Amino acid sequence: MIVDEIYSKNSERKLQEFNMRERGIISLKDALEKNQNGPGIIAEYKRKSPSGFSNKSNTDILKYFDGIQRIIAGISILTEPQYFGGTPLDAEAVQCYNKPILIKDFISSESMIKSSYMSGGDAFLLICDFLDYASIKKLVQYGKKLGMDALVEVHDPASVKNIFPDENVILGYNRRNLKTLKMEDNSEEMYDNLKSYGLPVVLESGINHENINKLHIEKYQGLLIGSSLLSGDTIRW
Numbered sequence: 286m287i288v289d290e291i292y293s294k295n296s297e298r299k300l301q302e303f304n305m306r307e308r309g310i311i312s313l314k315d316a317l318e319k320n321q322n323g324p325g326i327i328a329e330y331k332r333k334s335p336s337g338f339s340n341k342s343n344t345d346i347l348k349y350f351d352g353i354q355r356i357i358a359g360i361s362i363l364t365e366p367q368y369f370g371g372t373p374l375d376a377e378a379v380q381c382y383n384k385p386i387l388i389k390d391f392i393s394s395e396s397m398i399k400s401s402y403m404s405g406g407d408a409f410l411l412i413c414d415f416l417d418y419a420s421i422k423k424l425v426q427y428g429k430k431l432g433m434d435a436l437v438e439v440h441d442p443a444s445v446k447n448i449f450p451d452e453n454v455i456l457g458y459n460r461r462n463l464k465t466l467k468m469e470d471n472s473e474e475m476y477d478n479l480k481s482y483g484l485p486v487v488l489e490s491g492i493n494h495e496n497i498n499k500l501h502i503e504k505y506q507g508l509l510i511g512s513s514l515l516s517g518d519t520i521r522w
């Protein structure tokens with residue numbers, strides 16, 4: 286499975302050695318909780334993805350965020366180069382918008398969290414479908430020491446047992462099954478379970494102008510949107 290491959294290559298990733306932060310931490314969790322008029326949009330930047338997305342319309346990252354900075358609550362950056370065409374330079378570059386930056390890499394170690402922090406990240410991703418409870422707990426607590434929030438994401442209902450709820454945690458439901466790469470939306474069934482933790486919940490993947498009014502988005506504190514916005518889609522509700 287591609288995602289297993291990505292995790293297995295984490296040990297080969299070149300980590301950020303120099304502190305490229307230009308500002309203090311901006312809490313993604315606070316930004317989503319403060320967002321009044323409905324869910325906050327977390328706009329994701331990527332040049333490509335394993336499910337076949339290729340960014341042809343917005344190849345200039347700063348031009349892209351110049352254009353949408355007024356309508357978004359946060360920024361998601363994939364710095365992974367091989368599968369997403371990313372680089373830590375993307376995270377460093379978007380600090381200028383003073384929006385919370387989520388490093389959406391497949392984080393599996395404290396050194397990757399530290400590297401995300403040094404690149405300008407304010408939050409990081411932990412995926413319950415691939416990391417066990419003990420790892421999620423350890424990494425959430427390490428990130429908390431740096432002042433960072435953790436987006437603790439699930440797709441498979443069986444992975445909910447790996448959630449470690451803490452004050453720096455945001456929960457995410459990924460509509461995409463990262464084991465099959467298929468969009469398998471179980472959000473109706475999963476939402477109440479996730480909401481019972483009393484933490485903000487973000488809906489992720491495959492959100493576009495055609496389905497946004499069918500996804501009951503008013504229940505969520507955040508929407509994580511990549512491909513459709515990068516392809517020029519207009520998202521409004």
Ligand SMILES: O=C(O)c1ccccc1NCC(=O)[C@H](O)[C@H](O)COP(=O)(O)O
Pocket residue numbers: 287288329334335336337338459461463466489490491492509510511512513
């Ligand atoms: O997007 C993929 O193809 C993908 C494949 C394997 C693992 C993760 C993948 N994407 C990461 C994400 O979760 C999405 O980039 C993010 O939720 C935005 O999704 P979208 O709006 O559909 O681009």
